[in-house]
Amino acid sequence: MTGSPFFHGPDPELGAALRRALEPGDQTEFVARVRAALGTARPRTWDVLEQWAGRGLVAAALAVLAAGLLVARVQRGPAGLDEAFAAGFGDSALAFAAETPPDPSVVFATPGGP
Amino acid sequence: MADDGPSQPSRGDVRISDEADLVARARAGDRDAFGVLVERYAGQARRVARAVLEDPDDADDAAQDAFLSALVKLGQFDPRRPFGPWLLRIVANAATDRRRRRKVRHAEALDPAARAPGPGPDADAVRSELGGLLRAALAELPERRRLAVVLFDVEGYGHAEIARIIGVPEGTVRSDVFHARRFLRDRLAGWKEET
Numbered sequence: 001m002t003g004s005p006f007f008h009g010p011d012p013e014l015g016a017a018l019r020r021a022l023e024p025g026d027q028t029e030f031v032a033r034v035r036a037a038l039g040t041a042r043p044r045t046w047d048v049l050e051q052w053a054g055r056g057l058v059a060a061a062l063a064v065l066a067a068g069l070l071v072a073r074v075q076r077g078p079a080g081l082d083e084a085f086a087a088g089f090g091d092s093a094l095a096f097a098a099e100t101p102p103d104p105s106v107v108f109a110t111p112g113g114p
Numbered sequence: 115m116a117d118d119g120p121s122q123p124s125r126g127d128v129r130i131s132d133e134a135d136l137v138a139r140a141r142a143g144d145r146d147a148f149g150v151l152v153e154r155y156a157g158q159a160r161r162v163a164r165a166v167l168e169d170p171d172d173a174d175d176a177a178q179d180a181f182l183s184a185l186v187k188l189g190q191f192d193p194r195r196p197f198g199p200w201l202l203r204i205v206a207n208a209a210t211d212r213r214r215r216r217k218v219r220h221a222e223a224l225d226p227a228a229r230a231p232g233p234g235p236d237a238d239a240v241r242s243e244l245g246g247l248l249r250a251a252l253a254e255l256p257e258r259r260r261l262a263v264v265l266f267d268v269e270g271y272g273h274a275e276i277a278r279i280i281g282v283p284e285g286t287v288r289s290d291v292f293h294a295r296r297f298l299r300d301r302l303a304g305w306k307e308e309t
Binding site for chain 2: 008011017020021022025031034038
């Protein structure tokens with residue numbers, strides 16, 4: 001027996017003794033029993049859940065992301081339009097966003113006139 | 115009946131290819147193809163289950179559960195890898211689950227001496243005094259060390275494969291094999307001195 005603590009190869013003597021000690025009974029009978037049971041093998045609930053767990057997590061993450069974007073968009077609402085104009089067009093956007101109508105005398109005034 | 119454990123590297127590729135073919139056929143509903151895998155790995159599965167459960171009937175039940183579970187989970191198996199370690203992981207888990215359930219029910223004999231050889235209803239199952247002594251010694255080891263030493267010295271798997279089967283780092287497997295061997299060798303030495 002290779003008893004050195006530094007020996008990491010298989011130990012044939014111990015292996016053979018253990019193998020004899022654990023040797024099961026009639027193999028043919030066991031195989032026949034398992035083969036007969038194969039016809040009744042059905043996925044257990046937990047196995048099915050396990051198989052779907054990965055895909056389910058991805059789908060749930062995508063759903064949460066989509067819902068978050070939707071909620072954020074709804075919360076911003078129409079006010080976001082004014083902000084967009086103000087940010088994108090500078091002073092001219094103030095005319096579009098002004099609450100009072102423009103002065104007609106200014107609009108219809110002749111350039112260079114009195 | 116084939117039951118020769120992991121193959122040599124030169125035969126490994128052929129065996130993996132052969133197993134991949136059997137798995138593909140089994141996935142397609144060919145139960146005979148899965149039956150070939152059952153024949154091939156029945157011995158390993160039963161021995162590994164027995165290393166955890168001690169009682170041969172319990173071990174066979176766990177091994178059968180594991181084969182059925184493997185059939186259901188075949189879609190998760192990567193056919194580029196060897197079938198044995200994947201199956202034995204399921205076997206080890208099935209045996210551990212069964213052992214845990216038995217512990218909860220307090221149905222298991224807790225005294226290792228009770229599992230030692232001697233006259234009794236299961237005396238026929240004990241082939242030799244040495245076998246009984248080793249089984250009793252195994253029963254005293256922590257479950258992970260039992261699995262590690264049986265997978266290494268009986269089934270011939272390497273440390274890295276055992277690490278994947280048990281789900282622990284490779285260094286832990288080396289340590290478990292070392293400590294289990296030392297314990298079993300001490301028991302064997304004591305037995306040899308007595309006889």
